[in-house]
Amino acid sequence: MTHATPGLDMLATAVLILDEHRTIRYINPAAENLFGISAYHAKGRSLSAIIKDRAELERALDAALQEGVSFTEHHMPIESGDHTLTLNLTISPLESDLGALVLEFHSAGGSVKIARDEQAMAQAQTVQMLLKQLAHEIRNPLGGIRGAAQLLEAELNGADLSEYTQVIIQEANRLQGLLDRWLTPAKRPEIRPVNLHEVLERVRSLLLAEFPSLDIQRDYDISVPSIQGDQEQLIQAVLNIARNAAQAADGQGTVRFATRVSRQVTLAMKRWKLAARIDIIDYGPGIPEEMQDKVFFPLVSGRENGTGVGLTLAQSLVQRHEGVIHMVSEPGFTCFSIYLPIK
Secondary structure, three states: OOOOOHHHHHOEEEEEEEEOEEEEEEOOOOHHHHOOOOOOOOHOOOOOOOOOOOOHHHHHHHHHHHOOEEEEEEEEEEHHHEEEEEEEEEEEEEOOOOOEEEEEEEEEOOOOOOOOOHHHHHHHHHHHHHHHHHHHHHHHHHHHOOOOOHHHHHHHOOHHHHHHHHHHHHHHHHHHHHHHHHHHHHHOOOEEEOHHHHHHHHHHHHHHHOOOOOOEEEEOOOOOOOOEEEEHHHHHHHHHHHHHHHHHHOOOEEEEEEEEEEEEEEOOOEEEEEEEEEEEEOOOOOOOOHHHOOOOOOOOOOOOOOOOOOHHHHHHHHHOOOOOOEEEEEEEEEEEEEEEEOO
């Protein structure tokens, strides 16, 4: 059995290494704290020493060995001691030792959640349907108001009153633009191979044109393959999120783009072997806790002049690609992650 590297001791992630007999050969300090057992008492013992009901876990371990690739389970109940922990678990075969496995446990409470329940999906679909119905109901009378204001301005021929008719016309135009953004996702995606790094580079160019002082860092995994999707819609979805990140950084801070491949993930209630993940990270003040469950709702915005439409549209566009968006935020760190299936 290969010895664990010293770097694992420094990780905040709980890590176990098992040999081919499912005996614990290594446990890092984070795992000691999580399971309430010292390395002295854990090493050389069976996994049952820290985890009671292991049926579901054993199935996941077997699957990782059979597939020969990393295997991720989300929201897995783990019985340890007198407590049941709900954890996200990544299992990776150790290439240097046949049958050995590395287990990484992440808290499911504060981490980015990939799996969504049916209620959340139904809620998002209901919101989109209501938005479209509302937009269609408003569009016709709004056009009438704008047309009447233009006719009134032509009839009055008085400079003293034109400023008032201009206010009506300008506000009607602003509301028309808002309605158009609500209805944008109604267009079906034009599916073709899309390089996500090209999408991010396009968004980067657009952001730097709008925020010249912004520092955009790139952390790309070049092994991420192309996906099937509509490039323009994906650019719009990423741009909506990235623009929020830039505004949170006051247009002068740092925004980070990262890409990764995730394995064995659940997206929109469907299981995929591979998914591409785009992380859009800013280091601004964070999203207030009371707003975090509502950020994808329309007309909900944390900014004084925000419309609360950008994230709603981004979520709708990503859902049309069978993907999901999830968010984790705390003061000084916010990460929106877009997961898209690799077919």
